[in-house]
């Protein structure tokens with residue numbers, strides 16, 4: 001349900017309510033300056049604003065309908081409290097909550113969204129008021145707003161001019177920044193203007209001003225080149241209603257009054273300037289920091305406040321940058337964490353990892369560039385700080401995925417190793433031959449390649465098998481006599497070379513990934529900076545002062561920042577190339593070493609074979625000789641035996657011959 005007393009006509013109704021932004025607490029003794037205290041609740045509301053701010057403050061004489069006009073700016077009669085009593089009603093500064101969005105067309109035709117904050121302030125010429133506080137309040141509103149509505153009596157008096165004169169002698173209170181609009185747009189409201197309407201309220205106002213204080217008139221003309229004066233007639237209602245205009249019905253008010261009010265409000269909104277810091281717009285975080293800093297300054301300074309806006313701006317820029325970096329890093333970290341820590345999500349292939357990282361970094365950059373303010377060089381430095389912080393987190397995430405990839409591939413390798421190779425190295429299923437063993441190794445490699453997650457980690461796992469498990473298996477095969485020592489040695493050398501090749505491949509892949517990431521970041525950076533530059537340039541064009549000078553400086557600074565960035569990138573790139581070259585050279589050197597070793601083994605094996613052949617030949621000859629010896633001795637023995645047999649026979653025969661004679 002919408003509550004509130006609408007003003008109607010063409011002024012948009014805004015829902016919400018007032019909330020105190022700050023108040024002044026008087027010193028107990030009443031002699032010294034008291035203390036300005038901010039309301040944390042209000043600051044919290046402001047803090048969250050992400051759009052550029054337009055801040056309207058309504059300042060001026062007390063009891064002159066400031067709060068009522070601040071309500072009309074929200075299309076209503078009620079809202080900020082109005083006081084029917086003589087004493088001042090509004091104390092400190094109130095703001096409308098929530099600050100509302102206003103779309104408006106810029107001079108370049110672009111429609112932008114502004115967040116409008118209306119500040120209703122305490123009257124500044126209440127006789128009972130602490131003069132020091134009144135001055136500080138005036139200065140504070142001047143520094144905080146981008147539209148300063150000065151609400152005074154239609155009959156321009158000395159007091160009103162006195163306060164306005166503060167503006168013309170600002171150097172006493174404020175050191176202004178060199179660049180960009182600092183002073184707000186001035187709108188003077190002449191209330192209860194009962195005289196006949198002049199042709200130009202501005203001329204009328206300047207004429208009166210000149211009569212009262214010629215210096216002030218000159219000063220105001222000089223400082224506020226362009227300002228508006230609106231004369232609002234008396235509301236025309238009866239006294240009872242006049243005391244409670246929060247309850248008024250628009251139709252019961254004087255038609256001319258309503259028209260003039262409507263006209264003033266519409267014109268104020270149609271020209272509503274944004275609040276700038278140099279060439280950047282001010283948003284929630286910066287504004288809150290600005291309020292806090294100004295209040296702190298004012299509470300410290302003895303009487304009138306001396307504000308150094310350049311140093312306030314510098315501290316805001318630094319503060320906003322740290323906040324922007326913090327927010328961007330947290331966003332990157334949270335998004336990466338959310339995606340990667342999904343149950344069972346890891347490990348993932350590096351291409352997918354890079355895609356997730358790129359998305360997260362784009363998001364992080366988006367909020368960083370949205371928040372960041374300052375000059376291009378400052379922004380470049382802040383961006384560098386952000387990149388450093390993010391790359392630390394990226395390393396952590398990379399390590400997690402890398403460990404998971406290693407574990408995943410190790411599991412697969414272990415499983416296939418057991419299934420294809422290890423089983424053949426047990427007593428029961430021992431490989432019959434070396435060929436069978438070699439086949440098992442190939443089968444293991446093929447199966448691994450089919451189901452591994454392709455990555456440098458996968459290459460490293462298989463390389464580690466070639467370096468550790470293979471030699472042990474070869475050793476075992478040799479011990480069992482299924483493989484001769486030479487072959488084992490040659491095989492080990494071959495696997496060693498393959499290990500080196502795989503490791504180099506893994507390094508190359510990691511290097512390629514790093515280069516791609518850098519390329520992406522560079523493109524991203526360039527795009528963001530281009531957008532930011534366009535934004536800063538548009539901001540400069542929107543401002544009234546020092547256009548050309550600021551634009552030139554901006555372009556020059558951007559060139560310097562770009563050059564610096566390119567140099568850094570080039571340096572990094574060269575370092576990486578150098579590193580790759582070194583690792584390439586190292587790889588070639590190792591491979592050459594390996595090849596040499598391999599050839600040496602081959603040579604040794606050939607030499608050994610030659611030796612063996614000679615030995616064999618010698619042994620063969622020896623064997624033949626010893627066999628001949630054996631045959632010879634056997635033959636000799638046989639001959640001897642034959643001879644013996646023969647002589648025995650001869651003897652026997654001789655005996656027989658003698659006996660035969662006897663017989664015969």
Ligand SMILES: Nc1nc2c(ncn2[C@@H]2O[C@H](COP(=O)(O)OP(=O)(O)OP(=O)(O)O)[C@@H](O)[C@H]2O)c(=O)[nH]1
Nearest residue numbers: 062063064065066067068082083088089090123245
């Ligand atoms: N004569 C006259 N009275 C008005 C006008 N606008 C508001 N009032 C009445 O004047 C009284 C003061 O109005 P506020 O809007 O509270 O004035 P203010 O300047 O905010 O007052 P302080 O906050 O106390 O400085 C109220 O009773 C209003 O009803 C106006 O244009 N002319």
Ligand SMILES: [Mg+2]
Nearest residue numbers: 066067089090
């Ligand atoms: Mg008020």
